[in-house]
Amino acid sequence: MRDDRHKWAPALGRKYPPINNPHLSISVVNTGRQTLISGPYKKCLEAGKLTQAAGWPKIVTAQHYALRLRRDRILLVNGPALSDGWQEDAGICVSDMSSAYITIEISGECALELLNRGTDLSIDAASASVARNFRGYEVLIYRWQSPTQFRLQCHHGNLQAIWHLLQAFAQQVAAHQPTGESYN
């Protein structure tokens, strides 16, 4: 039976002040409706009125898009409103997740290097899924708008911890050479 409130910095809900330095910019953004759809891949896309879901390292540029999480699951972002539950004709199931995910945008010349402090990400190692383990947290990471811009989506309960991690990583990126090369 303990009162540990002073041991934990207060969570800021969804309002975190952006982190900016010459190499990086990190901020929480609003992405609107998010819908989890499971079922045959093509049917999931049809429900979202799309033809493909982004994997890694595809760059997402549209405002309405889908992310592929696994063989039979996508996360629809800013898609049409769909009813939760089982859709018999399509053989898919739908759950609204608009309140579950927080989206963090990370951009700058060192953005990938920052993300590489949390997980194994390489432009040369493609993956059909954007799901990653980021220092023990299940997140979605994908490229957004440009080669040096990324989005990381996590569950809101983990936002405080992940934000704290990103702050620590940003400091490490700023403190060290980008690639750590040294030779005689």
Added chain:
Amino acid sequence: MSGSRIQNNALIDRGKTLSFQYDGKTYQGHPGDTLASALLAAGVKIMGRSFKYHRPRGVWGAWFDDSNAIFNIALGADLHPNCPATTTYLEDGMQARSVNAFPSARFDIKAMLDWFSPFLPAGFYYKTFMRPDWHWFEPTIRKMAGLGKLDDSVSDGYQSDQIHQSCDLLIIGAGPAGLAAAVNASKNGSAVVLVDDHNIAGGSVYQLASDIENQSPNLWVEQQIATITKNGGRILLSTTAYGVYDHNLVALVQDLGFARAPRLWRMRANRILITTGAIDRPITFANNDRPGIMSASGALEFLGRYGVLVGKNIALLSSHSHTGDTVNRLHQAGVRVATFTAGDNSPIAVGGKNLRALNVDSISHPCDIILASGGLTPLVHLWRHAGGRLEWDEAIQAFIPASATTSLRAAGAANGVYELDEALADGRAAALDQPSPKAKNTYRIKPFLPELNSHKRQWVDFQHDVTVKDIELAARENYASVEHLKRYTTLGMASDQGKTSNMTGLSVMASVQERTIGQVGTTTFRPPFVPVPLEIYRGVRRRQLFNPPKRLALETQHRKANAALGEYGGWLRPAWYGEGDAQETINREVIAARNHVAIIDASPLGKIEVIGPDAAQFVNFVFYNTLSTLNPGKIRYALMLSERGIVYDDAVISRIDQNRFIISCSSAHVDGVNNALEAWRQDGHDPDRVFVHDTTQNWATITLSGPKARALLSCLEIAVDLSPDAFPHMTFQQSDFMSAPARIARVSFTGDPSYEISVPTLHAPALWSAVNKAGKSLQAALVGVEALAILRAEKGYIIVGKDTDGETMPHDIGFSQPRLRKKSAFVGDRALHTDAANADNRRRLVGLSIPASENRLVTGAHLIDASGSKPRSTGYVTSSYDSPTLARPIALALLENGAVKIGDRVTVWNQGDVRQATVTMPCFYDKDGALLNA
């Protein structure tokens, strides 16, 4: 040994001088020196003491192959223990002290332990220090064990960076073969990363007596590096590959300077090329551990890299054909060298702290240093980490890489190719994954047979003082397998992990057993290749980031309400609200909940949806209770069992419609339940007809509980018929709250009428505000987790993992019917019908009643049966509280055959304190459920 500095070549900066102290005396060196090279140049002979006998030790090798010179080093406010002198670069102001020596390595008061060596052979501690009680000797032995001194202060700012990277080809070792390979691969367009643990690439090129491909070694190295970097290759120096793991993950630790936390690189490579070279193998002969006896390649390395001449009058004892190259190089430096072939004779090193001569065939050959090389040992540790096999090459008397995965390759000396031109060709071919050219293999070695049954001591492991006699003893006592040999003698168990002693030890055991070394085999190599600080695994994971709890969407509101916060089930949740004595506050919350209405943030409760036409059949299979008959709009309590029939979690399950269920499992088990559901979904079920969506964090849940809960709910703008007939206990309804969907489950964890209202998390603050506003007139109270724990215990509701343990089955906690009646298969079914499951004396959930005048029982106290000759535990207290509702202590317990002991008195024992309690049904409040169903 009388070292000195030569005036030309070397990779040090002679323009600057650095000052440092060693064992209290001041010395000078240059940038680029290691502590060992600077001390050798200053003529220092003794740089350590052996672990057991405290014998004086000089350096054996010039890099990680030396295990003798280990220092505690202070620089400014930093004190770091156990720094190898040969791999620690010199910095101005360093103060170094030998570990395991007092007051100095040159003069150590524990040196007299060597006099007792006849009584302290290998394994002596298994036979001594046993009686009358080994604990008597333990404190002294612990004090004597270990090396180095830890600083008491905490190093702030000592934090490792950890980076993931990937590449096409990772080349480990920037010696001749590695550099040649990197050039070839980078020219061919591969994304190459070349790593080397030295701060200057080149490996063994600086030991060469001649040019390499018609260039001086320095120039040749410069050109390779320029080509590699021009073609986009990356080079990481001062970086050690210390482990190879699954899927070509290689762990690299990058040294960033003394007292700076190293950087960890987790490098994922499509291919790995090991060009880690080879090291000298020591030769066993009488007094071969004296200061002044070192490896031949070590001497050349000190000469080439640091410009240090280890001696002027050298005896070279060798068993292979590369001796000529060594002699040439030393002659170039102006040194006299006398060569002897190992194995032809019985050499004896003469001299104690100062080496004077090498006696061979009774002739004394004066020398100030003896260089020894019993052959070259390829460094194959990383090959073995990656699961590669080794084979014994009789021709070169070494274990070399054999079969491995297709993405792993070795080249150069690491591959048993010792001639320079052939090593270069081997590296170049390996870089392009082409077959290696057939080697001419001019290297010749005469197998060295150790002299057995000698009355003179011959050292095998310099650090742990393991001798040839110790290995003979191990063989006599039947510790003859390599793994037993290692553990019995401690051969190879010190900080160098057998790099220099392993092969020598194997050759001794092979001689004793009259087998070949190949037949004896090697021990298993495991990471780390060299000691690495634990900090590289910690990095940012410290303090608040070590294991942070998840945060509630309403945390701001709870803090505003002065909530004490604690970690429950992985979430930071309100424990209680308000100032003052915690227990009194909690008791007030309990009373408020019983008399008025409690407002509880229950958001962490699981909300896992099971959806699809097979959902009903699926949940009926996964859960113990029958769920296929649950109608839409209804809720049922259910247990999830393991396949062993043990209670894993409990949940309330709501059926929304024909194809949709919500599993509201306990907050601590959401991930586990989700994983279990997903695993079963993919096993034995059609994965296209049932899906599992964990929507827990999409929904915030606020629970209203108490006699006024319905009244409070009716004040909210949620259109739901709350009449008891329309909304009975264990039913579910859906509606809206301020245009957002709202789900209301009438289900209770307190025993009073309760409503769990779930809205999308984004709307939680609005709901919280509305509930609090409406609750003011109803004397509603914010209630935290501590009060909730008491409320549920009063009703006898369990917390899985607290009131159940690793043996508890559902019928132990009162749920017998499905086990007896459920016809369809379910997880854990078979285990519920074993003899153990049917035993009479199983521990069952009961209540314990204690008089109001007494203190509550201690959780964990044993319920004992004192009727036999010895008291026996028959169960234990699982939950215990002072009940504000009942004004007396209550407890829940697991008790053998508890169901038939209701009304009995039971003895409760805790650390000598003996009490009495009465066994009751595990429910103290609203036993007939009238209030709950109101």
